Amino acid sequence: MIKKLSYFTLLAAISVLWGADIRAQTAPGEASELLGRRTDLEERIRSKSEELENLNRQMEAVRQNLESTKSERMSLQSELKRLQTNVSQLQLSIRADEATNQKLGLEIDSLHYDISDITDSIATKEVAVNAILRQIQRNDDRNLLYTLLTNDSLADGIMKVQSLQNLREQLGVDIVNLVGLREQLGAKVASVTQKKTEIEIRRRAAEVKKSLIEEQKEDRQVILVQTKSKESLYEQQLAELKKQQDDIAEEIDRYEQQLRSEFNVGLLPGRRAIFTWPILLASEGGKGRITQNFGEVSYLYRGKPHNGLDIGTPIGTPVMAAESGTVIAVGNNDRSAWSKYQYGKYIMVRHENNLTTLYAHLSRFAVAKGDAVERGQIIGYSGNTGYSTGPHLHFGVYWAPSVEFRSVPPAAGLVPVGVTIAPEDYL
Incomplete structure (x- = not known):
């Protein structure tokens, strides 16, 4: 049993x-x-x-x-x-x-x-x-x-x-x-x-x-007050702003040309995907679109080669650190909603590979100078500050040891300069 x-x-x-x-x-x-x-x-x-x-x-x-x-x-x-x-x-x-x-x-x-x-x-x-x-x-x-x-x-x-x-x-x-x-x-x-x-x-x-x-509504009022709602006064002041910006760009170009002439390109890391895109492109499900590549000639820069990569994107789009590093600068070259110069609101991050990245024309900051950031971390939001014809992110890559910060009036604050490198080579 x-x-x-x-x-x-x-x-x-x-x-x-x-x-x-x-x-x-x-x-x-x-x-x-x-x-x-x-x-x-x-x-x-x-x-x-x-x-x-x-x-x-x-x-x-x-x-x-x-x-x-x-x-x-x-x-x-x-x-x-x-x-x-x-x-x-x-x-x-x-x-x-x-x-x-x-x-x-x-x-x-x-x-x-x-x-x-x-x-x-x-x-x-x-x-x-x-x-x-x-x-x-x-x-x-x-x-x-x-x-x-x-x-x-x-x-x-x-x-x-x-x-x-x-x-x-x-x-x-x-x-x-x-x-x-x-x-x-x-x-x-x-x-x-x-x-x-x-x-x-x-x-x-x-x-x-x-x-x-x-802020956009306030900017509208600033412009109306500044120009007294007159088209002729707007055009006159716009021409003055353009001349001032041309002088700023000319001075920056002189600095950077001198730095490039003294630079040994053999120090640069080999071309490979070091960085992640700071803004997700539309082709990858995001909203970014490349509007100007590094080295392209534009009327905005008096026929001089462009020193970065422009990614068109709506205002307020999150901007991510292309690689882990330390924030070495958080600045603003604008004096007002009307007197806008060079990079406007920008962030610079230094990385361990001797490269430094620039994120310019921002609307908002999400980090402060000295912060350690991780690859892909949101550091700010895109905008249309500085000398710009439309909302976009200016993404620049520099040889880190060459980076300097210069006072270039009438731009407010300090303007970053250095040996610029094609971002496309490292994305």
Whole structure:
């Protein structure tokens, strides 16, 4: 009788795999309610995705409208129009941030359902694995001959041996499945953490954009007061600003030419992807577009080669450190919303590879001088400060030992100069 009970105990252990699954099943009514909640959640995520697609189309239309104004003759009316377009773009961007955060919140809810399902499956598999292990351990000290001889018949002995073999095989399968489930759980939890981080980043960006809307409105009033709302006075003062900027650029160019003439290019690291992009490009799902490469000749610089890489992007776009390093400068060359010079608001970060990166024409800072920053960390937000014809980031790369900070009136503060290098060689 005891032998029979032992045999049936063995069969019971095998059935744990299915029995545990059956016990874990939700009651029909609860299952139906759960399915309904998850279906509703998926529908709300889909709806938010459509809302975001619509907002992205609107933002693209505004971007193209803003881009078209660059070809217009600079005038008071075109400047006021540009400021209003910036406001519209910021308002749409805030709505997109809010909709994205709502969608991310829904996706987190969906992930919590997945995590709950996986956790239940892990618990079920652990029960099954433990039951199998206990049964195998009870039989490990018995050899094949003993197992065959201690049963009522040879057939019973062979069946028990086969059952133990099946248990061992099932144990291997269950352990593999358990490892897979734990990996899935880790990935889901990591995804939740990532989405929560993105929500916080977008929340902060939305706050920055709200303050920038007010700033754009204030800039409009400054310009109207400065020009007394007269087109002729605007053009006259604009011409004066351009002459002042040309003088600043000429002086900076002299400094940098002298530094380049004394520089041994053999000191530079070989061309390779050292830096990450400070702004995600549209081709990678971001909003950045290259508007001017290093070395290109532009009327803005009196026909001189451009000393950086320009990435067009809406005002308020997060700007990331291209590599880990230390912030060596946080400056502003503007004197007012009207008297804007050179780089406007800028940040410089020195890296351990003897290169220093410049992030210019910013609207806001997110770091201070002396801060240690990590690769990909948000250090500021893009803008249209300094001498600029539209919202963009000027990304510069310098040979770190050559970097100096010069006073170049009428630009406010200090202007960074040094041996400039093509950023494209290291992105």
